[in-house]
Amino acid sequence: xxxxxxxxxxxxxxxxxxxxxxxxxxxxxxxxxxxxxxxxxxxxxxxxxxxxxxxxxxxxxxxxxxxxxxxxxxxxxxxxxxxxxxxxxxxxxxxxxxxxxxxxxxxxxxxxxxxxxxxxxxxxxxxxxxxxxxxxxxxxxxxxxxxxxxxxxxxxxxxxxxxxxxxxxxxxxxxxxxxxxxxxxxxxxxxxxxxxxxxxxxxxxxxxxxxxxxxxxxxxxxxxxxxxxxxxxxxxxxxxxxxxxxxxxxxxxxxxxxxxxxxxxxxxxxxxxxxxxxxxxxxxxxxxxxxxxxxxxxxxxxxxxxxxxx
Amino acid sequence: xxxxxxxxxxxxxxxxxxxxxxxxxxxxxxxxxxxxxxxxxxxxxxxxxxxxxxxxxxxxxxxxxxxxxxxxxxxxxxxxxxxxxxxxxxxxxxxxxxxxxxxxxxxxxxxxxxxxxxxxxxxxxxxxxxxxxxxxxxxxxxxxxxxxxxxxxxxxxxxxxxxxxxxxxxxxxxxxxxxxxxxxxxxxxxxxxxxxxxxxxxxxxxxxxxxxxxxxxxxxxxxxxxxxxxxxxxxxxxxxxxxxxxxxxxxxxxxxxxxxxxxxxxxxxxxxxxxxxxxxxxxxxxxxxxxxxxx
Numbered sequence: 001x002x003x004x005x006x007x008x009x010x011x012x013x014x015x016x017x018x019x020x021x022x023x024x025x026x027x028x029x030x031x032x033x034x035x036x037x038x039x040x041x042x043x044x045x046x047x048x049x050x051x052x053x054x055x056x057x058x059x060x061x062x063x064x065x066x067x068x069x070x071x072x073x074x075x076x077x078x079x080x081x082x083x084x085x086x087x088x089x090x091x092x093x094x095x096x097x098x099x100x101x102x103x104x105x106x107x108x109x110x111x112x113x114x115x116x117x118x119x120x121x122x123x124x125x126x127x128x129x130x131x132x133x134x135x136x137x138x139x140x141x142x143x144x145x146x147x148x149x150x151x152x153x154x155x156x157x158x159x160x161x162x163x164x165x166x167x168x169x170x171x172x173x174x175x176x177x178x179x180x181x182x183x184x185x186x187x188x189x190x191x192x193x194x195x196x197x198x199x200x201x202x203x204x205x206x207x208x209x210x211x212x213x214x215x216x217x218x219x220x221x222x223x224x225x226x227x228x229x230x231x232x233x234x235x236x237x238x239x240x241x242x243x244x245x246x247x248x249x250x251x252x253x254x255x256x257x258x259x260x261x262x263x264x265x266x267x268x269x270x271x272x273x274x275x276x277x278x279x280x281x282x283x284x285x286x287x288x289x290x291x292x293x294x295x296x297x298x299x300x301x302x303x304x305x306x307x308x309x310x
Numbered sequence: 311x312x313x314x315x316x317x318x319x320x321x322x323x324x325x326x327x328x329x330x331x332x333x334x335x336x337x338x339x340x341x342x343x344x345x346x347x348x349x350x351x352x353x354x355x356x357x358x359x360x361x362x363x364x365x366x367x368x369x370x371x372x373x374x375x376x377x378x379x380x381x382x383x384x385x386x387x388x389x390x391x392x393x394x395x396x397x398x399x400x401x402x403x404x405x406x407x408x409x410x411x412x413x414x415x416x417x418x419x420x421x422x423x424x425x426x427x428x429x430x431x432x433x434x435x436x437x438x439x440x441x442x443x444x445x446x447x448x449x450x451x452x453x454x455x456x457x458x459x460x461x462x463x464x465x466x467x468x469x470x471x472x473x474x475x476x477x478x479x480x481x482x483x484x485x486x487x488x489x490x491x492x493x494x495x496x497x498x499x500x501x502x503x504x505x506x507x508x509x510x511x512x513x514x515x516x517x518x519x520x521x522x523x524x525x526x527x528x529x530x531x532x533x534x535x536x537x538x539x540x541x542x543x544x545x546x547x548x549x550x551x552x553x554x555x556x557x558x559x560x561x562x563x564x565x566x567x568x569x570x571x572x573x574x575x576x577x578x579x580x581x582x583x584x585x586x587x588x589x590x591x592x593x594x595x596x597x598x599x600x601x602x603x604x605x
Contacts, residue, residue: 056373058371058372058373058374058390058394059372059387059390060372060373060374060387061372061373061374063373071374073374073378073379073383074383075380075383102378103378106375106378107373107374107375107378110375111373138365138366138475139365139366139369139375139376139377139473139475140365140366140377140473140474140475141475161375182377184471184472184473185470185471185472186471186472187472201378202378202379202380204380205380206470206471207377207378207473235553252370253366257369257370257373259370259373260373292472
């Protein structure tokens with residue numbers, strides 16, 4: 001996996017990540033900047049098999065008391081994220097490079113961002129006419145599908161599933177992440193994604209990483225936050241502007257793996273980010289039906305809302 | 311199998327409300343929700359307890375992106391997920407809706423572990439009526455529906471075409487589902503017949519409440535009020551007026567007929583014969599009279 005590849009720097013949610021293997025889902029770090037040091041370095045090597053006396057533990061993730069973290073997906077490999085130092089990957093025998101990338105840029109990325117005191121939303125994000133639109137929601141709520149539908153209407157993908165926020169005094173920015181959206185077959189078929197653009201995420205797994213036109217890898221001003229609530233209460237999708245702070249609740253489905261952020265002591269980061277969202281970003285709730293036939297209609301509702309905000 | 315009330319002091323946490331799909335599980339949940347509120351009217355769309363296991367819950371307890379895992383990886387940790395939910399709960403009793411058959415992981419661990427289970431209420435319904443209701447729910451023709459309830463490999467929320475907010479639930483055939491819970495659950499099981507719920511819902515609700523050790527179990531008036539509050543016609547009326555968030559996208563409605571005997575009226579003879587050929591032994595065990603092959 002490493003023999004024919006030189007170290008490459010990538011744009012990883014605003015951080016410079018140096019990898020010894022290709023990560024085609026990430027944009028490259030700007031070529032002009034050849035001097036700087038990476039913020040995050042990946043390497044291959046031995047990892048701990050497990051953490052002793054962890055602060056928190058599940059069959060897949062352990063968070064240590066020293067703020068180190070270990071992700072273990074037996075068929076793929078172990079990912080060791082010390083509080084300081086390179087992220088070490090110990091691939092399992094026979095694991096494919098693309099599945100290492102899948103776990104690295106999903107679960108591992110979320111933990112890494114929290115560990116580095118960043119605020120990742122559980123959201124996909126696109127850019128249209130210079131403004132970012134974040135689509136937040138819990139798993140299976142349709143974030144990636146809606147982002148892909150918006151891309152089909154001329155938007156550019158900024159990130160899928162994990163959206164890091166940056167806040168300044170007067171604005172909130174969404175930061176570029178992965179250039180691939182992870183989609184299921186029904187959505188790929190609905191959006192007529194050609195088979196050559198469907199890349200595997202795991203061997204024999206229905207979800208694929210789809211190459212989509214991507215926005216320039218930088219931070220973009222976040223104009224809209226749309227939170228998805230999937231239900232069948234309405235026969236048609238309903239998009240509503242929300243004025244009050246309740247629009248940010250429950251934060252558990254807004255912040256990616258919020259509990260892990262709390263384990264890293266990021267309550268203040270979260271509070272600052274959500275406060276900035278409340279002050280500077282227009283917030284909408286989109287109640288969708290589960291019918292895929294409404295996907296384009298949902299995209300149109302969001303585009304109309306964006307035009308209305310302009 | 312035990313049909314008796316269980317020891318509510320055994321420290322276990324889960325009360326599983328189990329059924330093959332379209333057998334009255336949601337109706338029972340609504341009755342229990344009202345009962346736990348003293349028999350008050352209920353909102354069918356209120357986020358109540360006794361929900362089915364979700365991907366979001368899996369991710370919250372395990373800190374991992376569920377859709378990056380294979381089905382085998384998810385299945386292997388289902389018992390641990392239940393233990394994690396039990397550990398995190400501050401309640402003495404966690405009610406959960408279940409459509410899974412009672413199954414073991416590949417390494418032989420029971421998914422519904424006895425040590426964290428108070429017991430299971432198993433709701434059974436005549437499979438001829440299940441086949442009709444399942445067809446409407448899943449937007450299938452009767453032929454396909456009958457095939458599904460006879461299929462050992464059948465799952466719920468198991469499509470590989472689309473992502474589902476629920477985890478995949480192995481069902482097995484209707485007969486396998488019934489016998490897995492009644493014969494191999496390793497916990498007390500209360501058998502509840504849908505048809506008996508129709509005849510006297512308050513009485514059946516009181517049996518469930520007693521089995522689960524709910525404090526309202528002896529409150530006859532509250533049981534009657536709860537049964538009335540969750541009367542099928544009221545559930546249907548609420549769905550007419552406000553919709554129901556648990557209705558599948560393709561189904562016209564969730565609360566449809568809610569009666570017994572429809573299968574024998576609307577299924578063609580060859581499908582009634584198929585159902586009885588597939589499930590006759592278990593149907594007779596549960597008191598569902600066979601008719602197709604004797605006519």
